[in-house]
Amino acid sequence: MRRINPVRFTVATRGTSREINRSIALNLVRAKQPISRADLARAMGVRRGAVTLIVNDLLRDRLIVEGAYGQTARGRRPQFLYIDSRRRAIAAVDIRATQTFIMLTDRVGQGLTGVVSLQTVRDPQKLAATIGSRVLALVADHPDVEGCEGIGVVVPGMIERSTTTVLHAPTLGWRNVNLREPLVAATGIDDVQIESAGRACVLAQAWGMRDDLSATTGPLVFVSVSDGLGVGVMVRGQVLRGRHNIAGEFGHVPLSLDGPRCSCGANGCWEAYVSNRATLARYFGRPTEPLGPGTPDQKAFTIDDLLIRARARDPRAAAALESTARYLGLGLASLVNAFDPSRIYIGGEITAAWDLIEPTVRSALVERALIPAIADTEIHPVNAGEHPRLQGAAALVFAPAFAAPEVA
Numbered sequence: 001m002r003r004i005n006p007v008r009f010t011v012a013t014r015g016t017s018r019e020i021n022r023s024i025a026l027n028l029v030r031a032k033q034p035i036s037r038a039d040l041a042r043a044m045g046v047r048r049g050a051v052t053l054i055v056n057d058l059l060r061d062r063l064i065v066e067g068a069y070g071q072t073a074r075g076r077r078p079q080f081l082y083i084d085s086r087r088r089a090i091a092a093v094d095i096r097a098t099q100t101f102i103m104l105t106d107r108v109g110q111g112l113t114g115v116v117s118l119q120t121v122r123d124p125q126k127l128a129a130t131i132g133s134r135v136l137a138l139v140a141d142h143p144d145v146e147g148c149e150g151i152g153v154v155v156p157g158m159i160e161r162s163t164t165t166v167l168h169a170p171t172l173g174w175r176n177v178n179l180r181e182p183l184v185a186a187t188g189i190d191d192v193q194i195e196s197a198g199r200a201c202v203l204a205q206a207w208g209m210r211d212d213l214s215a216t217t218g219p220l221v222f223v224s225v226s227d228g229l230g231v232g233v234m235v236r237g238q239v240l241r242g243r244h245n246i247a248g249e250f251g252h253v254p255l256s257l258d259g260p261r262c263s264c265g266a267n268g269c270w271e272a273y274v275s276n277r278a279t280l281a282r283y284f285g286r287p288t289e290p291l292g293p294g295t296p297d298q299k300a301f302t303i304d305d306l307l308i309r310a311r312a313r314d315p316r317a318a319a320a321l322e323s324t325a326r327y328l329g330l331g332l333a334s335l336v337n338a339f340d341p342s343r344i345y346i347g348g349e350i351t352a353a354w355d356l357i358e359p360t361v362r363s364a365l366v367e368r369a370l371i372p373a374i375a376d377t378e379i380h381p382v383n384a385g386e387h388p389r390l391q392g393a394a395a396l397v398f399a400p401a402f403a404a405p406e407v408a
């Protein structure tokens with residue numbers, strides 16, 4: 001799926017698909033809304049008549065709506081066009097090893113409700129049934145929402161796109177799990193999209209950039225630090241998947257061959273050094289629990305508590321966090337050496353302490369960077385309050401409507 005650049009594009013001419021112009025118009029409305037028909041025609045470089053046909057098409061399919069009238073010096077006041085983000089909602093679901101989060105969003109990924117959470121049970125059928133009933137309850141509790149048009153789910157694992165099978169989710173202990181069918185059965189909603197958290201997050205960031213072109217010229221990388229470590233890579237507007245849908249799983253690239261045990265069963269993966277579980281294990285001076293719930297004191301004491309203690313200069317917490325920062329930077333150096341990205345996004349609770357860890361992350365990155373220029377690679381922490389994983393889940397449902405049609 002390729003994102004259309006709303007600033008640099010080539011409008012289709014006679015003989016090429018009218019789908020392309022429709023997609024360009026939709027992306028321009030999204031990027032520049034509110035926009036009048038006249039301005040849309042100017043932006044596309046086509047006649048008013050041609051734009052009228054495309055706009056009528058998009059209005060009929062309820063992808064855009066007409067809103068307020070604009071001001072003009074003379075003549076008829078133009079009626080502005082918007083993306084139809086009212087009423088029809090998307091259910092965004094973020095499954096993590098310990099907890100699952102759900103929120104309803106509009107068709108551009110903005111939250112319509114608060115976030116509800118539930119404990120993640122390991123049985124996929126039971127989990128799907130619980131998620132389904134919570135989604136339906138959320139819709140019922142919000143009468144202004146007309147219905148739910150799709151469910152986007154991010155999981156901490158690798159997904160086979162054609163069958164939406166979870167191939168392997170190490171922190172959940174899942175292999176070849178079909179989550180889609182029980183979710184459809186529980187909700188009656190057919191459009192269920194499932195993707196790895198890292199990939200969904202990079203997709204959502206790319207779609208959220210709008211006119212920000214500075215970062216769209218090169219690859220984008222998203223590193224999601226949570227119970228595990230998810231990575232998503234976007235190259236030339238396409239999410240990198242590879243032949244077997246495991247491309248970009250940098251969380252399981254080893255930093256050391258005899259390092260701590262990882263959730264995938266191997267030793268020394270990047271994830272085993274920088275996940276929240278790894279940071280907490282370092283704080284407690286224990287090996288990382290491979291799977292399953294931690295001991296009671298570890299469960300009660302979260303990464304947020306550790307960050308508070310580190311900020312209050314608790315030496316043990318500060319040291320655990322400092323080590324995580326260094327390992328994070330070393331892994332980022334591998335990513336930068338592999339993809340030379342325009343921008344790296346970091347998501348997860350740890351971003352709340354970005355001011356504390358950034359100098360160490362950067363110095364570790366520079367230490368392993370192949371050329372000095374790499375040192376200024378943009379690193380953007382994404383605030384946990386923006387719910388990047390839920391935005392990623394929503395993007396799985398809405399992005400296809402805006403994506404460039406496949407052409408030769």
Ligand SMILES: [Zn+2]
Nearest residue numbers: 252262264269
């Ligand atoms: Zn691993």
